[in-house]
Amino acid sequence: MSQNQETRSSGILLHITSLPSKFGVGDFGPSAFEFVDLLKQAGQTHWQILPINPTSFGNSPYSCTSAFAISPLFVSPEFMIRDGFLEEGELEVDVECSPHHVQYSPVLNFKISLLTKSYTRFSRRVDKNEYEKFCIANSYWLEDFCLFTVLKNHFGGHSWSEWPEGVKKRNTVERYLERMGELVDQEKYFQFVLFRQWSELQKYCRDNEIRIFGDVALYVNHDSADVWAHPEFFKLDQEMNPVVVAGVPPDYFSATGQRWGNPVFDWNVLRENDYLWWLKRLKHSLNLFDLVRIDHFRGFLAAWEIPASDSTAENGRWQECPGVEFFSRLLKEFESIPVVAEDLGVITQDVKDAMLQFGFSGMKLLIFAFDGDISQNPYSPDNHVKNCILYTGTHDCNTVRGWFEEELGDEAKVKLENILGKKVEASTAAEEMIILAMRSIADTVILPMQDVLGLGSDARMNCPGIAENNWEWRLLPGQWSNDDAEKLAALTKAHGRC
Numbered sequence: 001m002s003q004n005q006e007t008r009s010s011g012i013l014l015h016i017t018s019l020p021s022k023f024g025v026g027d028f029g030p031s032a033f034e035f036v037d038l039l040k041q042a043g044q045t046h047w048q049i050l051p052i053n054p055t056s057f058g059n060s061p062y063s064c065t066s067a068f069a070i071s072p073l074f075v076s077p078e079f080m081i082r083d084g085f086l087e088e089g090e091l092e093v094d095v096e097c098s099p100h101h102v103q104y105s106p107v108l109n110f111k112i113s114l115l116t117k118s119y120t121r122f123s124r125r126v127d128k129n130e131y132e133k134f135c136i137a138n139s140y141w142l143e144d145f146c147l148f149t150v151l152k153n154h155f156g157g158h159s160w161s162e163w164p165e166g167v168k169k170r171n172t173v174e175r176y177l178e179r180m181g182e183l184v185d186q187e188k189y190f191q192f193v194l195f196r197q198w199s200e201l202q203k204y205c206r207d208n209e210i211r212i213f214g215d216v217a218l219y220v221n222h223d224s225a226d227v228w229a230h231p232e233f234f235k236l237d238q239e240m241n242p243v244v245v246a247g248v249p250p251d252y253f254s255a256t257g258q259r260w261g262n263p264v265f266d267w268n269v270l271r272e273n274d275y276l277w278w279l280k281r282l283k284h285s286l287n288l289f290d291l292v293r294i295d296h297f298r299g300f301l302a303a304w305e306i307p308a309s310d311s312t313a314e315n316g317r318w319q320e321c322p323g324v325e326f327f328s329r330l331l332k333e334f335e336s337i338p339v340v341a342e343d344l345g346v347i348t349q350d351v352k353d354a355m356l357q358f359g360f361s362g363m364k365l366l367i368f369a370f371d372g373d374i375s376q377n378p379y380s381p382d383n384h385v386k387n388c389i390l391y392t393g394t395h396d397c398n399t400v401r402g403w404f405e406e407e408l409g410d411e412a413k414v415k416l417e418n419i420l421g422k423k424v425e426a427s428t429a430a431e432e433m434i435i436l437a438m439r440s441i442a443d444t445v446i447l448p449m450q451d452v453l454g455l456g457s458d459a460r461m462n463c464p465g466i467a468e469n470n471w472e473w474r475l476l477p478g479q480w481s482n483d484d485a486e487k488l489a490a491l492t493k494a495h496g497r498c
Helices: 031-043 077-082 102-122 129-137 139-154 173-207 225-229 269-271 278-288 325-331 351-360 402-405 410-421 426-439 482-494
Strands: 009-013 046-048 213-216 245-249 258-264 292-294 302-307 316-318 339-341 360-364 388-391 444-448
Touching: 009 402, 031 046, 031 482, 046 444, 077 102, 077 173, 077 388, 102 173, 102 316, 129 139, 129 173, 139 173, 139 278, 173 213, 213 278, 278 292, 278 325, 339 351, 339 360, 402 426, 410 426, 426 444, 426 482
Parallel strands: 009 046, 009 444, 046 213, 213 292, 292 339, 360 388, 388 444
Antiparallel strands: 245 258, 245 302, 302 316
16 A cells, blocks of 8 residues: 555546436536535545536537636536526426437527526516625626627627627627627526536535546637637737637647647736736636646647648747746745646656646556557556556547557557556456556546446547547446445555545
């Protein structure tokens, strides 16, 4: 058993959309609370989720219209009825809800229709004290996001950069606010209900000693309330279009690199503004979550800037960013920063130095451990470090069983079996990899729910580079049973991670 037992822990990665629910998508309702109960029974400490912001295209939680708001997808109809926001008779499910896959568009429309019905009743209330307090406490983002949402609907869903000049550059927004004030208030109400339900789930997790492990994407979408409200913080031209966009350079995996298309931060302007936007963003995230993973952490130290007119990432260049200065500024606000750096791929020395300076944990993926020279492979069990988050795989990877069946080469399979000291079959691969992860000296182990259940590639959450059928997988009711939770609890306890 590890000498570091007091810090050893484990948890499960399961996005909220993947929870069981009779309304077509996992939400902040009863099944989320039942999942927390199972986490506790299984001896787990962490529940890792993906971003919960409103998605803009492709259903990706990493492509959002706001870095602050919560998606209406997550509202619980049951709790709206329980709390008096809806009547039983108003809960008419007019969409076909698959228990296996999230059907985003019809389910989102259904949830918005419920919120709209409930607003009609709420608007007639005399006592709105709780709502008004929420609006004041969140005014630094709420007004802009709600007006942005109303205007986007008004202009037929077009990107804000295509809106009339006065609205695009915010010179005539007051005129629209006067005309559409009621719709803006309705959007504020939607967020009030969502944050109210989230706070209840958050409290339940804390009462049961479950830490919520959230996720923050470094970059934001150009077509977002954040860029529309604060264009000065991004490298845009006179027409408010990006001059350069984010991505990563060509590498072993892609000869042309990756062009993500997000606008790049103008760190000089952010510095002049005392990093206020980023301070608010991280404070907001740390109010929602106990621990935060920052996707593409390297971007705080250097950004790969690609000319916006280019269709590939080949002609980009590295631009230094003041990450160390920014995190030093953040430490004036917090005694410590509970941040996990997504440091997968090629990581430069300056990134390693910054992580060491601020004590940020990195990530290691066990399915990467069997490539090349194992003695030099940083993901190999012998090369793990304590201050890291160890995963069997992530939401962007195949499940362990799918990886074993479809991707693991013969040479890598021999290395895996040599480390385990036994033959491995597809049916046992996930269990063996979980045991291997639990043995690690890594302080924290996170297991995707699909690997806990030993599921194949049809349960994969996301396949990067492929636009269709991602983010849709769902856990079926009863699929993770009490017996399964007890089995994981025994394994967790045996490796000193309870």
